[in-house]
Amino acid sequence: MAPRKVDTLYIFARDGSCLYLRKFAGEMKQDAKEVEIEKKNMFGLLFTLKTFVNSITPRNLDEQEKEPIRYFQTAQYQLHYMETASGLRFAASTPPNTRNMQVALGRIYRLYVDYVLRNPSYRVGTVINLAGFNQRVDAYVREIAG
Amino acid sequence: AMSLHTKMARLGDSTFSTMEKVNSELLAMTYGALVTTLIKDFQDVKVVNTELEKMGYNIGVRLIDEFLAKTGVTQCRNLKETAHSIAKIGFKMFLGINAEVTWGADARQFSIEFKGNPLIEFVELPEKFKNLDYSNLLCGVIRGALHMVQMVVTTELRKSELKGDPVSEIYVTLKQHLAEKFKGEDD
Numbered sequence: 001m002a003p004r005k006v007d008t009l010y011i012f013a014r015d016g017s018c019l020y021l022r023k024f025a026g027e028m029k030q031d032a033k034e035v036e037i038e039k040k041n042m043f044g045l046l047f048t049l050k051t052f053v054n055s056i057t058p059r060n061l062d063e064q065e066k067e068p069i070r071y072f073q074t075a076q077y078q079l080h081y082m083e084t085a086s087g088l089r090f091a092a093s094t095p096p097n098t099r100n101m102q103v104a105l106g107r108i109y110r111l112y113v114d115y116v117l118r119n120p121s122y123r124v125g126t127v128i129n130l131a132g133f134n135q136r137v138d139a140y141v142r143e144i145a146g
Numbered sequence: 147a148m149s150l151h152t153k154m155a156r157l158g159d160s161t162f163s164t165m166e167k168v169n170s171e172l173l174a175m176t177y178g179a180l181v182t183t184l185i186k187d188f189q190d191v192k193v194v195n196t197e198l199e200k201m202g203y204n205i206g207v208r209l210i211d212e213f214l215a216k217t218g219v220t221q222c223r224n225l226k227e228t229a230h231s232i233a234k235i236g237f238k239m240f241l242g243i244n245a246e247v248t249w250g251a252d253a254r255q256f257s258i259e260f261k262g263n264p265l266i267e268f269v270e271l272p273e274k275f276k277n278l279d280y281s282n283l284l285c286g287v288i289r290g291a292l293h294m295v296q297m298v299v300t301t302e303l304r305k306s307e308l309k310g311d312p313v314s315e316i317y318v319t320l321k322q323h324l325a326e327k328f329k330g331e332d333d
Contacts, residue, residue: 014326068220085221086210086294109215117208124207 003146004104007077007093009137011112013125014087016043020128024141046081046089070102080105088112104144111136154230158238161217165239174267181280195279199301202286203293209240210291221295225320228297229256232288254320257304258288259313271308279303285316296324 011020018039029035046069054066071080073096080098082090082105090105115133116122122130148156184194213219217235222228226247233245237260245260265281279285285301292299298321305315 084211084214085219086214087296088211106215106218109211113212113215117211 001100001144002098004098004101004144005094005146006104006141006144007095009108009141010039010042010089010091011128012039012043012046012089012091015125016040016047017125017127018043019126022134022137024138042091043089046091050083073097082106082109084109104140107140108137111140150227151230151234154234155238155244157217157219158235161235161239162242164216170242170264170267173264174269177265177283178269181278185275185278191275191278195277195282198279198282199286199289202283202288203290204286205283206287206290206292207294208290209287210294213239213291225254225256228292228295229258229318232291233258233260236291250317250319256318258316258318259305260315261307261313263307263314266306266308266314269308276309279306280308281306281314288316288318292318296326298322298324 005025007023007025009020009022009024010018013019021035021039029038049072050066050069053069057067068083069081071078073079075096077093078096078098078101080092080094080101082102084090088109090108092101092105092108094101111133112128115136116128116130117124119130119132122128181194181198184197185191188194188197213236216239219231219235222231226249229247233247237243237245237258241260241264243260243262243264245258248257248259250256263281263284265283269280271278271280282303285303289299289301300319300321302317302319303314304317305311305313307314
């Protein structure tokens with residue numbers, strides 16, 4: 001499979017709170033307020049985009065058929081998105097024209113199940129701060145970067 | 147064309163085959179030790195039932211993601227599909243047993259019936275614990291898991307092989323669907 005370079009990974013809960021934000025390229029913003037704004041904006045964008053996409057769909061979709069967004073793309077980057085029935089939202093930015101990222105997001109979901117949810121010290125719905133999960137995500141992102 | 151239920155049963159089987167397994171005796175004895183400790187701590191069978199259900203709920207809110215991640219199920223179109231997913235896929239992949247759905251008094255109620263619950267292996271309920279809902283953990287698991295997919299339900303252990311019934315039965319009632327809402331929406 002062609003290399004997939006993940007720049008940033010976001011995980012949001014159903015209520016919009018950001019459980020995880022990780023940058024693999026470039027630097028984390030230093031200012032905590034700016035980071036909070038980025039998280040809020042990202043969730044707001046994804047939420048609004050989903051609503052918008054469903055409202056302009058050419059034929060009437062019933063509740064269950066609503067279009068899942070897979071990604072949007074600009075000249076600079078591609079933002080991939082995956083939402084679970086449990087309300088978890090995974091988003092990852094990559095260089096443009098990166099394929100098979102839905103698979104990658106699915107793999108990260110599996111890592112979340114194994115290394116976050118199974119950790120008894122982790123309270124569901126709170127910020128993820130677990131070394132095991134970080135290591136596994138790092139290793140996976142390195143693996144698919146080729 | 148394969149019926150949806152057959153597809154679900156197959157998915158349950160195939161997912162079960164990929165799951166890590168634990169020795170069933172170890173599971174049964176661990177669960178038995180847990181219930182015994184609860185009885186020692188709380189003395190009151192009603193309280194123990196409630197505690198088991200609460201524990202189950204806390205397991206369920208996590209288990210749902212394992213279910214979704216490993217089966218690839220994205221959503222159920224209606225309560226019937228949800229019921230069959232629990233019975234055909236969930237019970238199979240997590241407990242290794244086959245469960246059946248029977249429909250309840252109205253469209254919002256259904257039963258999951260099953261035999262061979264691994265939690266009750268070797269267990270005999272003494273007379274003084276006849277009101278103990280030994281497998282109540284499973285009721286909580288279902289309630290917790292469904293809560294994470296926006297369904298508020300009540301669950302009840304209606305029949306139990308431990309109490310002499312031919313099958314065990316968990317009765318599920320849908321109370322409400324939760325709407326999509328996120329913080330900041332009311333700002």
